[in-house]
Every structure is written in structure tokens, then in C-alpha cells.
Amino acid sequence: MLDYRFIKENLKEVKENVEKRRVKANPELVAELYDKRNSLIHDIEDLRKKRNENSSKISGKLSSDERTVYVEKGKELKVKIAELEDELSKIEKELYIEALKIPNMSHPDAPVGEGEEDNREVKKWGSVPSFDFKPKDHVELGKILDIVDFDTATKVSGQKFYYLKNEGVYLELALVQYALDTLRDEGFVLTITPDIAKDEIASGIGFNPRGKESNIYHLEETSTCLVGTAEITLGGYYANSFISPSALPVKMAGLSHCFRKEAGAAGKFSKGLYRVHQFTKVEMFIYSHPLQSDKMHEYLLSIEEKIFQGLGLPYRIVDTCTGELGGPAYRKYDIEAWMPGRGETGGWGEVTSASNCTDYQARRLNVKLKEDGKKMFVHMLNGTAIAVSRAIVAILENFQQGDGSVKIPSVLTKYSGFKEIERKV
Numbered sequence: 001m002l003d004y005r006f007i008k009e010n011l012k013e014v015k016e017n018v019e020k021r022r023v024k025a026n027p028e029l030v031a032e033l034y035d036k037r038n039s040l041i042h043d044i045e046d047l048r049k050k051r052n053e054n055s056s057k058i059s060g061k062l063s064s065d066e067r068t069v070y071v072e073k074g075k076e077l078k079v080k081i082a083e084l085e086d087e088l089s090k091i092e093k094e095l096y097i098e099a100l101k102i103p104n105m106s107h108p109d110a111p112v113g114e115g116e117e118d119n120r121e122v123k124k125w126g127s128v129p130s131f132d133f134k135p136k137d138h139v140e141l142g143k144i145l146d147i148v149d150f151d152t153a154t155k156v157s158g159q160k161f162y163y164l165k166n167e168g169v170y171l172e173l174a175l176v177q178y179a180l181d182t183l184r185d186e187g188f189v190l191t192i193t194p195d196i197a198k199d200e201i202a203s204g205i206g207f208n209p210r211g212k213e214s215n216i217y218h219l220e221e222t223s224t225c226l227v228g229t230a231e232i233t234l235g236g237y238y239a240n241s242f243i244s245p246s247a248l249p250v251k252m253a254g255l256s257h258c259f260r261k262e263a264g265a266a267g268k269f270s271k272g273l274y275r276v277h278q279f280t281k282v283e284m285f286i287y288s289h290p291l292q293s294d295k296m297h298e299y300l301l302s303i304e305e306k307i308f309q310g311l312g313l314p315y316r317i318v319d320t321c322t323g324e325l326g327g328p329a330y331r332k333y334d335i336e337a338w339m340p341g342r343g344e345t346g347g348w349g350e351v352t353s354a355s356n357c358t359d360y361q362a363r364r365l366n367v368k369l370k371e372d373g374k375k376m377f378v379h380m381l382n383g384t385a386i387a388v389s390r391a392i393v394a395i396l397e398n399f400q401q402g403d404g405s406v407k408i409p410s411v412l413t414k415y416s417g418f419k420e421i422e423r424k425v
Contacts, residue, residue, distance in 0.1 A: 001099050001363050004034045017105050020112050020322040025101040033095040040088040044081060051077040100203075104360040106322050107331035113321030119334070120321070125305065126314030128338050128346070129398055136404070137341025138396040139272040144404045145396075146424040147171070148273065160277045162389075167421045171395070171408070172280060172388050174415035176255060179282040179386040182307055183253040188284065193233035193254040199223045201236035204364035206328035206357075215262045230254030231382040234285035239365040243287055243378055248369065249296055250287040253385065255280070269342055273389040274349060282385040287367065290359065293379035297356040300383035301333050304352045307385060311409045313394050314338040316348055329355040337394040346397075351390045354383035 007014050008031040018025045054077060058070045111120040129135075142148030147168030153161040164172055180190055199209040199218070202225050208214045209225040216228040227233055234254045243250060258281050273279075284303065288296045301317070308315050320332040332355040336348035359377035362368070367378050399407045404423035413419050 001360060002102055002104065003363065004030065004037075004095065004099060007031055007099070007102065008034050014102065014105070017322075018102060020106060021103045021325060021327075022114055022323040023101070023103055023327070025103070026098060027102055030095065030098050030102065033091055033098060037088065037091050037095055040084055040091060044084050044088065047077055047081045047084065051081065103325070103327040104330050104358060106325065107356075109319070110325065110331050111319055111321040114323035115321070116324055118321040119318040119324065121316055122319050122333075123317040124315070125309060126312070126338075128314050129340060131340070131400075131402075133402045135340040135346070135397065135400060137272070138339075138393045139341075141341075141396045141400055141404070141406060142168070142272070144423050144425045145406065145421050147421065150272070158277075160275070162273065162276060166424075167416070167418060168392070170416045170418070171392060171412070171421075174408075174412040175386050175388050175391050176280065176282060177415045178310070178411055179307060180253065180255065182303065182310075183282070183284065183385060186251070186303060188251045188253040191230075191234070191252060191254045193227070193230045193256045195227055195257050195259070196224050197227050197232045197236060199225060201239060201365070202227070202232050204239065205232045205235045205361055206326065206364075207232060215260055217259050217261060226259035227256060228260050229258050229281060229382075230256040230283035231285060234283060235361055235380060235382070236365065238287060238367045240367075242368050242370055245289060245369050245371045248287060248289045248378070249292065252285045252287075254283045254285065256283070257281075258387075269347070269349065273393050274339075276389055279387060279389040281387045284383040284385050286381040287362075288379045288381060289369070290376065290379050293356050293358060293381060296379075296381050297331065297333075297354060300354040300381060301335075303385065304335050304354060304383055308335060308337065308351070310411045311391070311395065313351075313391075313398055313409075315351070320353075326355075328357040328360045330358045330360070331356050337390075337398075339394055339397050340400075341393075341397045349390065349393065351387060351394060352384035354381070356381050 007027055011027055011031055014027040018027060054070055054074050111118055147166050149163040149165055153163050184190055202209040207216055207228060209216060210218050217226040219225060234252050257278060259278050284300055286296050315335050315337045318334050318336060320334055325332050332353055334350050335352040337351045339349040340346040358379050361380045362377040368375050369378050396406050406421045408416055408419055
């Protein structure tokens with residue numbers, strides 16, 4: 001969240017940013033509640049001072065009547081303090097709830113817009129493949145290669161689930177191993193994270209774990225949820241902690257399953273593996289010194305490029321517009337791979353994102369550093385190394401052959417044990 005004082009002192013800029021981000025929030029109410037909170041704190045401190053002064057007089061030499069007067073005054077002060085403390089508790093709760101609705105500020109260079117059509121393309125890499133046959137989409141390829149089974153998964157688990165089979169299993173494991181090896185060489189601490197997180201951690205990262213608007217699964221009769229990304233569990237790793245400035249940047253990578261309720265919500269290009277309820281992902285996460293977070297953001301993007309260039313997949317990078325940033329992100333880059341099976345002529349599909357969330361998440365999760373006697377919140381960044389299901393979509397569609405077989409990127413063959421998946425049907 002944003003600092004309350006920052007909101008009050010920069011109310012015009014915060015209001016303009018809320019409009020750019022296309023969210024429902026009320027910065028003016030936050031500023032008003034912040035003033036009420038501060039006023040109540042002042043009044044309570046003043047009453048406590050009077051209570052202490054009154055108590056010191058009671059301990060002195062007093063007549064019976066004088067003592068009675070001071071005792072009664074002490075009781076009155078105690079009641080008034082309790083009443084104001086109760087009011088303060090209510091105001092602080094309302095202030096916190098309203099402040100949570102306000103998104104992070106936006107990078108001045110982030111394009112202003114509402115939807116993905118307003119994202120700004122900043123780079124392209126690789127050549128879009130040209131086929132001398134009509135290319136198939138990954139759903140059809142998955143069937144004829146016998147590596148993906150949607151029908152049985154629908155029967156067993158429901159729509160938007162899938163079984164990986166045969167070479168598909170090795171392809172997933174190869175992608176994971178390739179990503180982990182890349183990150184190990186970059187000095188990341190590798191982890192396999194829990195698939196469950198406390199609601200307070202998910203909320204601190206910026207995910208709403210409850211209610212109709214939640215995109216992740218809440219576990220009934222618990223205060224926990226299934227994670228939508230290892231960003232949640234990696235971001236919670238140092239909650240309520242100080243990190244030494246000398247230890248920064250802290251670079252972590254997390255392998256986890258990801259569970260999303262939003263699988264059917266994204267239109268005509270959400271079929272098959274592109275948008276599902278459960279998938280495997282390797283996530284990058286960095287705790288950064290505030291002065292280094294812009295540099296770390298570019299660093300995360302460079303690793304994502306390294307991974308996809310190694311796979312030989314053509315892609316473009318887009319600077320995400322304000323309406324698509326999501327609450328915590330200050331700036332976000334997406335890598336979109338070319339997917340020949342999209343529509344009649346193919347199209348770009350998101351495969352990674354890299355976000356600089358500045359101190360927005362750290363403020364919620366209370367992750368700080370202390371430097372030159374001054375306490376400050378760290379900056380937190382996240383980026384996708386490999387979202388396996390979407391990487392498989394891009395590999396199958398870009399490297400398909402006329403006979404229905406699919407060649408495997410050479411960087412994966414040492415992990416998979418094969419160079420090609422042959423047609424089975």
C-alpha cells in the first residue's frame with residue numbers, strides 16, 4: 001500500500017493515478033480518515049498525560065475529600081481514553097481497508113491506457129515462422145502427439161484442467177530444469193515453495209484471497225488459500241523482518257504449482273493450455289535496495305529474454321499500460337511469444353511478466369532495511385522464468401512439422417532425452 005502521509009501530501013497526483021489505473025478508490029476519504037486518526041491519537045496522548053498527572057497527585061498527601069475528587073477524575077479519564085481508543089481502532093481499520101484500494105503509483109513512462117491494446121511494444125526478437133502447410137494449434141497437436149489429455153481431465157477434475165502424458169511429462173520437467181539451471185547460474189537461491197499461503201500473506205502481496213472478485217482458491221474453514229503464483233510465498237519469506245543492506249539484492253526463485261479461478265474469463269484465445277486452473281511455474285523474486293529497483297527490473301527482464309532466446313521462440317516485449325498493471329506494480333513488462341495457432345494467422349500471447357512493485361508490497365508485509373540509522377521499506381520485484389503450460393503452447397506451435405511431429409529446442413534435449421516428439425495418431 002501507499003504511505004498514508006504520502007497520499008495526503010500528494011492527493012492530486014494520487015487521484016490522477018487512480019484514474020489512470022481505472023480502479024475504484026477514494027484517496028480523499030483516505031486523507032480524511034488519516035487526519036481523524038492523527039487527531040484521535042493526539043487527543044488520547046493528551047488524556048493519558050492528564051491521567052498520569054492525576055495519578056501522581058493521588059500518590060501525594062491529600063485529604064480524604066481531595067483524594068476522592070482525584071480518584072473520580074481518574075475514572076472519568078479512563079472512560080474517555082477507552083472510548084477514544086475504541087473510536088481510533090474503528091478509524092484505523094476503515095483507513096486500512098480504504099488505503100488497500102489505492103494502487104501503487106505508476107512509472108512516468110508507463111503508457112496510459114485501459115486494455116492490452118494500449119500496451120506499448122518496445123522490442124521484438126526472432127523471426128515468426130513461415131510454414132508450407134496450414135499450422136495446427138497446440139490443442140490438435142497435443143492430441144495427435146498423445147501428450148495432452150483435456151477430455152479425461154474434464155471428466156475427473158472439471159473444465160480447464162489437463163493431463164500431461166508421455167513426452168509431455170518430460171517436456172514440462174525439462175523446461176523446469178532449464179529455468180532452474182539458468183537461475184542457479186545467475187546466483188538465485190532456488191526453492192520449491194508451499195502451494196498454500198496464509199490469507200494475510202496473499203493479501204500483503206496484493207491478491208484478494210476471499211470473495212467473488214478473488215482469482216485464487218480460498219480453503220474453507222481455514223485462513224489459507226492455494227497460491228496463484230510463488231510470488232506470494234517468496235514475497236512472504238521475509239515478512240516482518242529486517243534485511244541487511246549488505247545482503248541486498250536478495251534473489252530467490254520458486255518452483256510451485258499455481259491455482260487460478262480465472263481460467264475461463266479471457267475470451268477466444270484462452271483455450272487449451274493457455275489459460276487453465278492449475279499449472280507449474282518457476283518464479284523469480286528480488287528484494288532490492290530502493291535505489292536499485294529500476295536496475296533490478298531490467299535485470300529480471302534480461303533473464304526472461306535469455307530463457308526465451310535459448311528456446312529459440314520469437315517474442316516481443318510490451319510496456320504494460322496503466323489500466324493493465326494490477327494494484328501493486330509500479331511498472332510491468334510482458335514478454336509475448338508468437339503463437340501460430342492463434343486465430344487464422346497467428347498472434348502474440350503472454351508468456352512472462354516482470355514487475356517492479358517498489359515498496360507497495362513491503363509496506364503491507366513489513367519488510368524493511370536499516371541504513372545509516374534510518375529505517376525504510378525494501379523494494380520488491382517479481383518475474384516469470386517459465387510458466388510451463390504457456391511455454392509448451394509456444395514450443396508445440398512454433399516447432400511443428402508438416403507431418404504433425406514437433407522438434408524440441410536443443411537446450412531442452414539434454415533434460416528430455418529426445419529431440420523430437422513424433423506423431424502417434
